[in-house]
Amino acid sequence: MELCDLPAYELMRLLRQRKISATEILASCLARIETIDGRPGSLEPGEINEEDQQTVHAFITLTDDRARAQAMAVDKKLAAGEDPGRLAGVPFTVKDIFCVQGTRTTAASRILANFVAPYTATPVARMEAEGALMVGKVNLDEFTYGSSNESSAFQPCPRNPWNPQRVPGGSSGGSVASVAAGEAVLSLGTDTAGSIRQPAAFCGVVGLKPTYGRVSRYGLIAFGSSLDCPGPIARNVTDAAMMLQVIAGPDAHDSTAANVPVEDYLAQLEAGVKGLRIGLSPDYFKITYPDERGEYVQQAVPQEFEAAVRHAADLLAKMGAEIIEDVPMPNTRYGIPAYFVISRVEAASNLHRYDGVKYGYRTMEPVRDLNEMYRKTRAEGFGPQPKLRILMGMYVSAAQYSEQYYQRALRVRTLIRRDFDQAFDPNGKYRLHALLTPTTPTTAFPLGAVYGDSVLMQYADQLTVPANHAGVPGISVPGGIATDGLPIGIQFLAADYQEALLLRIARAYEQATEAESWRQLKPMVLQR
Template identity: 50%
Template sequence: MTPLDYTLAELKQQLSARTLSATELTEAVFARIAATDGTVQAFLTLNEEQARAEARRYDDKYVQGEGIGALAGIPAGIKDNIITEGLRTTCASRFLDNFVPVHDAFVSRKLKEAGVITAGKLNMDEFAMGGSNENSAYQVTRNPWDVERVPGGSSGGSAAAVAAGQVPFSLGSDTGGSIRQPASYCGIVGLKPTYGLVSRFGLVAFASSLDQIGPLTRTVEDSALVLQAIAGHDAMDSTSANVDIPDYTAALQGDVRGLRIGVPKEYMGEGVDPKVKQAVLDALKTFESLGATWEEVSLPHTEYAVAAYYLLASSEASSNLSRFDGVRYGVRAENPDNLIDLYFKSRSEGFGSEVKRRIMLGTYALSSGYYDAYYLKAQKVRTLIKQDFDQAFQKYDLLIGPTAPTTAFKIGEQINNPLQMYMNDILTIPVSLAGVPAISVPCGMADGLPVGLQIIGKPFDESAVLRAAHLFEQATEHHKLRPQL
């Protein structure tokens, strides 16, 4: 076995026992990236020199027995919309091709405090707008299970890097499913925390009322370890929740006897691949064997979720991306005729087609005469969707269903059909609109491709979500499967 065959929890133990050095682990990471990233294309920027220097520093600390962070000496990949001091951050957009931040995001700083080494920045859909990773301005990341298929998006690079064994874990961001859907497609664990549990400070904004940072890992225990490191109140983020942070790893202990599970009938209906549905039903049988009970429940406003989401998210994107004007930072058009021409040319040259599509949709929805008809109505629908979850959680402890209606589709198959692409998030979007936590864990295979199980919890009850996911994982072998690159 190589160091990268171990889980994050196992690596932590080996580093503490000094049976493995941070330098050996870091060298293994860059060797694996060199061997596989020509095919997978997960990384946009590598941080080799600084990472090696940090690894040597942590090795010295381990030898000296100094107090160090909980994840000291472990390399990770970070999605390229999370800013990192001194390390190029592009959001996979030509607009930010030359952008090097002068400070860290909250989560970047928290990882440094935990001793994590940043191996590099990971590819994504431009400004996190997409569900396949095909909207990157630089390259198309490929699914390690089948390099002719997408890894999902927008955190496709983050998911593919973990699935390919390039890094022990990565960070992604989830606006409408962008952690959970690629985790499902790539056969790994992806957690979207409750909105506000993890600070958005330093996350380049797409849709501010929806964006949330979370981990992509190989196991649920690893997910709990990373969440422990990045969760917490941040005065720099007005939407950061000031709540007590429990011990998420300790919460994995216990059982699910008596757990009440609701299965939304809307998540198991038309459009869900029969093989995906069967994998979920098999997973529910596993929960039954562990002592849980389940029954069908209805979330009646699910059918309106996609329409409401794309109106709200695009409206917020239109507002957030107005700061990219070619004046303050990023790419500036050459030889403009005047200020308006500078704005026009810089944005035309800097943004890709999907970003432009969403800016135009959002600007239209917010415009005079249409605000009440579209944006305001979508906000009211969002409230109804949240009320569906609130009502369901009065009876059930968790909700469970598929993460995505299908397995990973082929590269190029849907890129010219935006509506079909948007529908891939139909099972993850309602969770984001409601702001509740959810995790995707592997629950089987369909035609040689991974299937993800989505476990949804009450607000700030990540402990229950992680416990149920961990016990399911321990009772099955799905998480042990690895792609053969």
């Protein structure tokens, strides 16, 4: 096994014992990138050839020089007997939606393709301060608007390491692909409707969406400001806990970063699940979506998804957890319709700043005046998904429609929150410590199968988006391999700021399944 395939906790142990160096760890990741990533995403990709279809394409910008300097600094500290930090020598990637000073920060959009950030996002700064090595900026859906990464202006877009003909999910697709393929050990993603958990499920890794406000959004290019959550992506629960420990906490630069003490996520990690109440809800074993005629149809999630969740429940019960069946979460189905309204209003508001004046792209066409410059710049700079969000956001928040759409969606959001309040109420009927669900209704779909149908694409997030409306934390962990050879993700959701509990439950499940045969399977790109 290569160093790049080891867990972060193991790398740090070997590093502190001076058996390996940070420079060697980094070299291992860079060699893996060289072998399997193929060419990075670009605005002028030309034809996507045969070779492109077999490689991962996680990256937009490789920052190997930055990472080498960081690795040397870690090795120097170790040699001097100094503490190199809580993530010393661990290579990580950053979704290219976070500003990192001196790096191109593109949001996977032509309109920011030449933008070099003048400052660094808080979670990235905290990781670098603890000795982590920033290997590069990874691809995503344009401005995070998608669930497959196909909407990126930088092509070839990322592909699923388990099967490169499948999407990695999104929007943190480059993040999960880079971690699943051993190009990095950790990645920093964001989750607005499921954008950490859904791709983590598709690529067989661990993805944690913290409570809204648990991790600072300073330096994150905003999408839905009331929904966006930065969070860790890792190959195991312990690594995710170590990363969250570093990035969580209040921040003077973000007034929504809650002033809540950060728990010790590692102290309770191995404490088991004895006495914990874990719920199952029938509302998470089905999805509701509009068919071609706009009629709503309900469909059960695939049998093997429900089986993976029930298997997890059985294992947890054997370890002493109490499984509570039939927890009602009746407003789950309204998560997507409400999201179509709320996220679009917030996105439209956030996208007005891209005007060709202060930074980013400006049209090269001759223009008569400022207004024409705005129009041509935005027409050429934005792809179809940002345009769709601007137009929908403006429509549903217009004075004459706001009551009917935006205000109504915000009240439906209250109902979604109440589902969770009732499930987790310590004096209520269910008194859950966590809810256990499938993360997604399908495994990773083929490239081209959904892209273009903006409604169907959004419904990929049906089981993840309620946690964003409610603000509660959620974690997706690998829960098996489906008959199509692709990973299945299972999700645990908990009450506000209960990340320590979530990680502890996820860790217990991980331990209980360590010997299962599917754990031995490796992504296709690593089998060559």
